[in-house]
Amino acid sequence: MARGISALETMPVSPYARLTRAILGVLAGAILIFLYLPIVFLILFSFEKSDSPGFPITGLTTHWYEAMLADSGIHTALLNSVEVALVTAFLATVIGTMAAFALVRGRTRFAGTGRLLFTLPIMIPGVLIGIGLLIFVRRALDLKLGLHTVVAGHLVFTTSFVVLIVAARLQGFDRRLEWAAADLGASSRQTLRYIVLPLIAPAIIAGALLSVTLSIDEFVITFFTIGPQLTLPLYIYTQIKFGVTPEVNALATVILVVTLSVFAIGSLVLSSGRRFRRREAG
Amino acid sequence: MTSETAGGADQAPLAGSAPGVRARLGRAVPFVPGFLMLAFLFLIPMAIMFVFSLWRTNSDFNVVADWNLNNYARFFNQPVYLRTFAKTLVMGTAVTAAGLALALPFNYFLVRYVSRGLQRAVLLAVIVPFWTSYLLRVYAWQAILGETGALNQFLMGIGLIKEPTTLLVYNDTGVFIVLIYVYFPFAALALYAALEKFDFTQLNAAQDLGARPDQAFRYILVPQIRTGIITACIFVFIPILGEFLTPTLVGGAEGNLIANLVVNFFRQSQIPEGSALAIVIAAFVTIVLIIFRRSLRVEDVVTRG
Numbered sequence: 001m002a003r004g005i006s007a008l009e010t011m012p013v014s015p016y017a018r019l020t021r022a023i024l025g026v027l028a029g030a031i032l033i034f035l036y037l038p039i040v041f042l043i044l045f046s047f048e049k050s051d052s053p054g055f056p057i058t059g060l061t062t063h064w065y066e067a068m069l070a071d072s073g074i075h076t077a078l079l080n081s082v083e084v085a086l087v088t089a090f091l092a093t094v095i096g097t098m099a100a101f102a103l104v105r106g107r108t109r110f111a112g113t114g115r116l117l118f119t120l121p122i123m124i125p126g127v128l129i130g131i132g133l134l135i136f137v138r139r140a141l142d143l144k145l146g147l148h149t150v151v152a153g154h155l156v157f158t159t160s161f162v163v164l165i166v167a168a169r170l171q172g173f174d175r176r177l178e179w180a181a182a183d184l185g186a187s188s189r190q191t192l193r194y195i196v197l198p199l200i201a202p203a204i205i206a207g208a209l210l211s212v213t214l215s216i217d218e219f220v221i222t223f224f225t226i227g228p229q230l231t232l233p234l235y236i237y238t239q240i241k242f243g244v245t246p247e248v249n250a251l252a253t254v255i256l257v258v259t260l261s262v263f264a265i266g267s268l269v270l271s272s273g274r275r276f277r278r279r280e281a282g
Numbered sequence: 283m284t285s286e287t288a289g290g291a292d293q294a295p296l297a298g299s300a301p302g303v304r305a306r307l308g309r310a311v312p313f314v315p316g317f318l319m320l321a322f323l324f325l326i327p328m329a330i331m332f333v334f335s336l337w338r339t340n341s342d343f344n345v346v347a348d349w350n351l352n353n354y355a356r357f358f359n360q361p362v363y364l365r366t367f368a369k370t371l372v373m374g375t376a377v378t379a380a381g382l383a384l385a386l387p388f389n390y391f392l393v394r395y396v397s398r399g400l401q402r403a404v405l406l407a408v409i410v411p412f413w414t415s416y417l418l419r420v421y422a423w424q425a426i427l428g429e430t431g432a433l434n435q436f437l438m439g440i441g442l443i444k445e446p447t448t449l450l451v452y453n454d455t456g457v458f459i460v461l462i463y464v465y466f467p468f469a470a471l472a473l474y475a476a477l478e479k480f481d482f483t484q485l486n487a488a489q490d491l492g493a494r495p496d497q498a499f500r501y502i503l504v505p506q507i508r509t510g511i512i513t514a515c516i517f518v519f520i521p522i523l524g525e526f527l528t529p530t531l532v533g534g535a536e537g538n539l540i541a542n543l544v545v546n547f548f549r550q551s552q553i554p555e556g557s558a559l560a561i562v563i564a565a566f567v568t569i570v571l572i573i574f575r576r577s578l579r580v581e582d583v584v585t586r587g
Contacts, residue, residue, distance in 0.1 A: 021395055024390065024391035024395070025391060025395070027384075027387050027388065027391070028388050028392065028404075031384055031388050032404070032408075034463065035407070035411050035463070035466070036407075036411070037426070038419060038422030038423055038425075038463070039411065039414075039419075039422060041422060041425060041426055041432050042418065042421075042422045045425060045432075094315075095315045095316045095319055096316065098312035098313070098315055098316060099312060099313050099316030099317075102309060102310055102311070102312040102313035102316075105309050106306075106309050106310055106313070107306065114317075117317075117320060118320070119571075119580050120324070120571075121320070121324055122580060122584060123516070123567065123571055124524075124564065124567060125520065125521055125524020125525075125541065125563070125567070126524060127524040127526055127541050127544060127545065127560070127563075128328070128331075128524060128560055128563065128564050128567075129324065129327075131544065131548060131557075131560055132324070132327035132328050132330070132560075133323060133327050134548070135327065135331055135553060135557065136327035136330050139330075139334070139345060139553065140330050152323050155319060155323060156319070156320070156323045156324050159316060159319060159320075161584060163316065164580065164581055164584055165584075168581055217417070219415070219416060219417040219527065220416075224548075233415060236417060236418070236421070237417060240421055240424070248421075249425075252415075252418045252421070252422075255415060255418065256414055256415070256418065259414055259415065260414065263410065267406070
């Protein structure tokens with residue numbers, strides 16, 4: 001298999017192989033720079049002294065971070081975002097984990113349809129989900145928009161991510177462990193509590209963390225389903241619409257760092273349990 | 283891949299081997315909350331949007347239950363809609379092609395020439411922007427490409443230009459650049475999953491047997507990573523049909539895509555008109571998904587976190 005690098009694989013088969021490899025390497029490096037350039041600029045500008053960020057950098061300051069910390073608009077938006085993210089993540093994790101069990105353990109035909117159903121919210125553009133919900137809430141039900149409708153909108157797609165992640169883990173789950181527990185006298189409830197849940201816990205935790213970051217970062221659906229309040233991305237959007245302010249760069253940097261940390265924890269948790277996966281048969 | 287395999291040791295104990303109707307229903311119960319959530323927050327809203335698209339707005343901006351197809355007819359009658367839709371398809375195709383053209387050599391290099399441990403690190407580096415805020419990533423480009431942005435300041439700083447240029451921003455070019463940036467990670471992840479399983483010694487074998495490098499690529503590599511290529515295309519193309527933020531921030535007056543028109547309708551409370559356009563997009567997306575459902579590997583892209 002193509003694991004590691006063997007002498008055979010790297011053996012040049014044409015005189016141009018080395019050149020091709022060098023060109024590909026440069027291209028790959030350029031792409032990585034392209035991916036990180038905007039993020040680096042964002043962070044750099046957040047420390048820029050002048051209030052119209054750009055080159056040349058006139059000096060470094062943490063002033064914008066202080067301004068951001070003192071801004072009550074940001075406080076409110078942050079609290080709203082956190083509230084929405086926590087409620088969304090909790091509901092999405094519970095609902096999604098349950099659905100994943102039904103999909104993986106249920107009949108195959110049912111599982112196929114169910115999987116397709118949960119794939120749709122990931123593939124359908126957020127604009128459509130947001131507008132659909134907006135019409136439903138405002139025109140059909142005649143209810144008010146608010147943070148609860150934002151949670152509803154976020155739930156639609158975060159649940160799908162939890163379903164896919166937990167289902168992937170359940171699929172690789174060695175069911176003989178459950179049967180062994182049953183043979184040893186465990187009730188199905190005990191098997192679930194002491195065998196199944198601990199083994200799939202990394203996927204559940206990763207799903208929950210992912211839901212938190214997706215919800216905190218979500219802009220499009222929130223844009224349509226929010227009432228008079230603001231979440232952090234909406235706050236940033238209104239600021240951008242007024243014009244670039246360095247304070248937004250500072251806020252953006254903080255959000256980037258926080259979501260990256262949560263993401264890193266999530267992927268560490270998810271990879272930590274991989275060794276319990278079912279061995280390939282044979 | 284199925285988790286159940288035939289064979290004595292893998293068989294379930296007797297209690298679970300003959301599931302009755304009750305047991306089968308019992309197994310479907312955990313699906314109920316998820317199904318209700320999707321039904322009420324996604325399927326029913328979509329259905330209502332469809333119904334609204336068949337009604338009309340009166341002069342007081344209220345929706346009247348007056349069944350007609352005018353909202354759809356308008357899509358074909360007024361050139362601005364068809365033109366914007368066509369432009370969106372062209373933009374989507376161009377970004378998808380560019381994304382593939384970047385992601386394929388990128389992953390080829392990664393999988394073939396980079397050690398296993400470093401591969402994981404580079405892949406993580408690609409995924410990370412994928413999970414960071416979409417709004418912030420688009421905004422960061424505005425700060426680079428914009429009139430007072432980094433690029434202009436830099437070019438003026440080194441004396442290459444005198445006046446700030448807007449050649450790369452507030453037009454289709456700006457939208458194109460930013461869309462490639464935003465959707466490249468999707469393409470990279472989908473292709474990585476496919477290339478990872480590919481045995482590169484096959485290319486050497488093909489060339490030993492007399493194939494030219496391009497023939498080996500075309501007849502050996504491409505067929506084996508077909509699902510990855512299709513998944514990458516879908517993951518880049520479909521979201522662009524719903525893109526309205528990138529054109530709003532870096533597209534300027536001429537950069538509008540089809541979703542911008544939908545959003546504008548809703549801003550002006552023309553709900554049936556906007557709904558019809560939204561349904562056209564949704565129908566298009568659904569058709570693409572149905573056609574390619576067998577080749578779409580959503581898990582390859584989203585469960586790599």
